[in-house]
Amino acid sequence: MRRLLDHWRLFSSVLGSLLLLCLLYCLFAPKQYEAKTRLALRIGPVSALNLDTADTPHPNSLAAGEIQLETLANVLRSDELAWRVILEKKLYESPGFVGVLPPRFSPFHADSPSPDARAWLLERFQNALHVRTVPRTMLFELRFQSRDPNLSAGVLNALVRAYQSEETETRILATTQATGWLNTQLQDLKAKADRDEQRLADFQNQHGLLIAPDTPGNSQSGGRHVxxxxxxxxxxxxxxxxxxxxxxxxxxxxxxxxxxxxxxxxxxxxxxxxxxxxxxxxxxxxxxxxxxxxxxxxxxxxxxxxxxxxxxxxxxxxxxxxxxxxxxxxxxxxxxxxxxxxxxxxxxxxxxxxxxxxxxxxxxxxxxxxxxxxxxxxxxxxxxxxxxxxxxxxxxxxxxVHVPELWVIDPAHPPAKPSAPDLPLYMAITFFAGLWIATGAVYLVRIVQSSRMRYLLAALLLASVALTLSAQAPTPSTSGLPTGVVKIPAAKDTKNYPNPKEAPPVWTGTDSASTSPAAGSLAPLAGPIVPGEQLEITEYHTPEFHSSVRVAADGTVMLPMIGEIHLAGLDESEAARVIADTLIGKGMLLHPQVTVQTTAYVGQDVTILGEVGRPGVYPFAAHHRLLDLISAASGLNVTAGGLVDITHRDHPDSPEMITLDFSQSGSERQNPELLPGDLVHVSRAGLVYVVGDVNRPGGFTLDPAQRTTVLQALSLAWGPSQNASLSKALLIHAKDDGRTVTTLDLKRMLRGQDPDLPVNERDILFVPDSTAKNLWNRTMESAIQSAVGVSIYAGMVYSQRF
Incomplete structure (x- = not known):
């Protein structure tokens, strides 16, 4: 309050100037007169003599609801009806409607107007016409605004007559066309009926049939006795x-x-x-x-x-x-x-x-x-x-006898008082908005010291006022209330933050507990039968066929009723089908149901260690390839790298190095065949830390098989915030004898002017905060929010009035 008293002249001059401009506008602006009429949608017949039953809507049907009201409202706003009223009332010659016709449309011919003149007249007519429905009723309210009160009322009455005339003409034309076509069809039907009756009489005389006419009590026709x-x-x-x-x-x-x-x-x-x-x-x-x-x-x-x-x-x-x-x-x-x-x-x-x-x-x-x-x-x-x-x-x-769908309840009469401009309302809005603008001007003068900042804030203030004056008022809808009055949208943060669901994994410093597969928790899948395995063979219908045999060195087994049979190289289901086919071929059983189960396997397994969900030993019969083994071990951890070491039992001193690339998982190099006794080790990825004024600080994994740069690490942290100081970033590299600090200009690096440096394991990228940016952004947000708030309030008041 003390600052306002110190600058009372500035405060009074700003507020007084705005009130003076509003007063001059209300005094010199032309008066506008708005006439109105009310129409009702007819939902029932006018009299008991109603022949037009097909088009009469039912009160509870969908046609008599909101869809029909909206349709009729749009018909009343159509350009065809508007043009008929313009020609009928000669609005192109009326000063109360067009004022002075633009010179580019002279001379104007009503019979053949130019497209520009027609579009200009229709646009003025549609801007002056307002059609809305009264909520929870079947009523329409039409309003028309012009400088002549008699013209406003006459246009509304002419618009209603034009709609009724258009409806009647359309119905009569459709009925005339349908009646002409039906008369032609009636002549053909009458000729066909006469021909059928004559042919029936000729046939009766030709065959000597004595057929009695039909009677109401008897549906059978008589005939001669044979x-x-x-x-x-x-x-x-x-x-x-x-x-x-x-x-x-x-x-x-x-x-x-x-x-x-x-x-x-x-x-x-x-x-x-x-x-x-x-x-x-x-x-x-x-x-x-x-x-x-x-x-x-x-x-x-x-x-x-x-x-x-x-x-x-x-x-x-x-x-x-x-x-x-x-x-x-x-x-x-x-x-x-x-x-x-x-x-x-x-x-x-x-x-x-x-x-x-x-x-x-x-x-x-x-x-x-x-x-x-x-x-x-x-x-x-x-x-x-x-x-x-x-x-x-x-x-x-x-x-x-067709009755129009619209019923005029209150015809339009010339208004006695002008509807615009409204001096008390406009002065009240200007006074309230002027208080905010004058107060903001006083505080801006106090804050700004240098002449450069004065000019910059003055230009910003003028731009905000221009945007406020050019803002469009809320458009009234046919529901009866302006759009802006129903609900004021809450302010939302316009910052475009990334989606957390699509973010890369962030290392928190603790590893997830890895559990080895328990004994017997993962049963091996059925692999090919090899010599030395123990098989249990049963047949559902013949208990004496049950056998527990071991596969011989030549891959054969000895079974009752069929003798020796070769099963090596087959899986359990294939071996069962071979035994069943042999029983059928020898005529022993018709529908055998054979089951083959491997009860003892030859010792074969593979081991996986490192950054997987469940490291441990897995049977080789179920997992022959690298990706199958990784999937069985619950996949890779978030800290897993891209390098995999495969150590073979026959060559323990020369492990095989593989770089994982899941886009080429179908190649033999990316998914090699494993051998019994292999040891698979999945390496652990390094970490790089991004801290400071970024959107998502933390530690991020580095793939040792791929090179990571400063900008890539910054993108993993969702980029810098709006207050970050990009020219003073630091890259801290740890060494055995200490650490090295490098100053980076991220702005030049993003533009390609400086090289994008690589980052190593355990490096720290620090992005500092800019105090100047923070102060400037908060100041700009406060000024814009104040201007937008005044604009929204002015729009609400305007929509409630008009």
Whole structure:
């Protein structure tokens, strides 16, 4: 407050100048008059006589909701309606709308205006027109602003009339076009219906059909009586009886021919009394014995092959029973054949007599069926013609009684008072903003001492004021409230920080605990079978086939039922398939389920040490290549380097050096084949430390296989902050007898003017803080935030008023 009193003249001059400018603007600015009208969306018919039911929206439907309101609002803002109103009211000649027409548009012709003149008039019209919807209602509010109050009201009323006229003309034109096309189709339908009726009458006269007209209580049509139909019915009943007899005899004969005469005898007691051969009881005994043998063979066949001994014995007994039964079956088949032949001959006689009497009946039925189809086709054509004729008449009536969708509630009247400029509001806004600007000017004068800083801050202040004056006011939406009034967005930090999820690993000084794989925690994968391994072989259906054998030196094993078989070089699944195929080929089992499991392996393993998740000893049968072994050891640690040493058992003094490059993991050099007894050691990466005014200080790993520079280490720390002093960075290198400090100019290094120096293990890169940058950045942020705050508040007040 004391500083304000010391500079009261500066404070008063700034505030007074702003208030004076606002007062002059309000006094000399032209008065603007704003007329308004209210419209309602019609959601129901006006009267009970409503023929336009198809286009009447339901109150609860989506068309009567927010989407339809927004659509109609955009239609009222369309350029087509605006141009019709401009031509109708001759706004291009009205001083209250255009003032003075620009000279580049002279002379102006309303019939053929130039594109620039049309665009200029439409832009002024759209800027003066405001359309919004009243929240939670079906109402529109239209506002138009101009210098003439009568013109503002007249334009709104003309716009509503133009919309209603456009809607009516469009509907009448569409109805006229549809009616013309339907009249053409009606003529074709009427001609087709007449042709179908005439063809139906000709067909009835040609075939002599006497068809009675349809009655409401009877859906069947009558016809003439045909005597031949009675004979056909009688012969049909005789044929049914003869056919039934023939079917019965044929069924008995076919059952006997299929080798099952016992069932035929059991179904007919007459055949049992006349039978002089083998008794029914004997046949049943043979069949029962055969069933028992077949059941036993089926059980054995599901598990064993055709060469199994018990299967061969059952097959011989079944052959003997078949020979006994075939002799008796031959006698019974002869009797069934003679009875079937007699029934078949009788059926043929009745069928031939029936065929002679069916000719006339078939002709009558065919003619009646064809007549029925023609009659339905004619009725369908007539019904379609009548229905289309009704649609045409209804469309003509509906087009004439259509009610507009918009209903004028409050027509526009000339406003009595101007709407702009508003002197009290503008003076209040200017006074509040002037207080902040005057206070800021006083403090800037106190802070700035040198003339150079005065000029610089004065230019910055003028630029902030210009941006404030040129800022666009919030655009009102159709929801009824300005956009800026609903929610003021909170200030956000505009700094572009890197994503922590994509950051490189940072060493914290402690290693993650590495745990060796416990014994038996990682079972070896099934590898090829080699001589000396112990195998356990089982078969699900045959317990006696279970064997525990050792692979001989020549790669073979001895198994029951199949003898010697070669399995060396195969894995467990392949060996199981070979044994199953051998059992099937020798006819011992049909569907063998063989399981082969290696119970004792030959001693083979590999060892991995160093920077991996789980160092230890792993079976060679599961891991043949380098990357497979690293994956089994839970991958590399964050401190792992790119060098890997492989020491072979045969050459312990000459280890193999490999540089890991996962982009070429498919090459033989990057993923070599391991040998039993190999020792793999993954080296540890070095560390470089980046501290000071950087975004992410800490220690970062160095790959000994790749060269790392100062700028690369700086990028690992997410780069310098905005207050860092790039020209005074230090690179500290540790030695056995002390350390070396090198001053770096990172700004010149980034521009390529200085060489990018390499960094070594345990080097420290220090980026100091700049006090001048820190003070300048905070000062600039405070000034910009103050100017933006005043602009936002002014915009909020303006949006609430307009």
């Amino acid at each position: 005597t031949a139909l009675l004979e056909v019915d009688e012969l049909g009943r005789d044929l049914v009886a003869a056919t039934s007899e023939r079917i019965l005899r044929e069924a008995e004969y076919r059952a006997a021919m299929q080798g099952d005469p016992e069932l035929v005898l059991a179904s007919d007691p007459r055949l049992q009394n006349d039978n002089g051969g083998l008794s029914v009881s004997a046949l049943r005994q043979i069949r029962q014995r055969r069933g028992d043998l077949e059941q036993e063979r089926a059980q054995l066949s599901a598990e064993h092959g055709p060469n199994f001994p018990r299967v061969v014995e059952i097959r011989q007994q079944l052959d003997d029973l078949d020979r006994q039964q075939q002799a008796e079956d031959a006698k019974l088949r002869d009797r069934f054949r003679s009875a079937f032949q007699t029934a078949s001959d009788r059926e043929q006689l009745v069928r031939s007599n029936l065929a002679q009497r069916t000719g006339e009946g078939q002709q009558v039925v065919a003619a009646a069926a064809q007549y029925e189809g023609m009659r339905r086709e004619a009725e369908a054509s007539r019904e379609l013609y009548v229905r289309m004729l009704g649609k045409v008449e209804e469309a003509g009536l509906a087009a004439g």
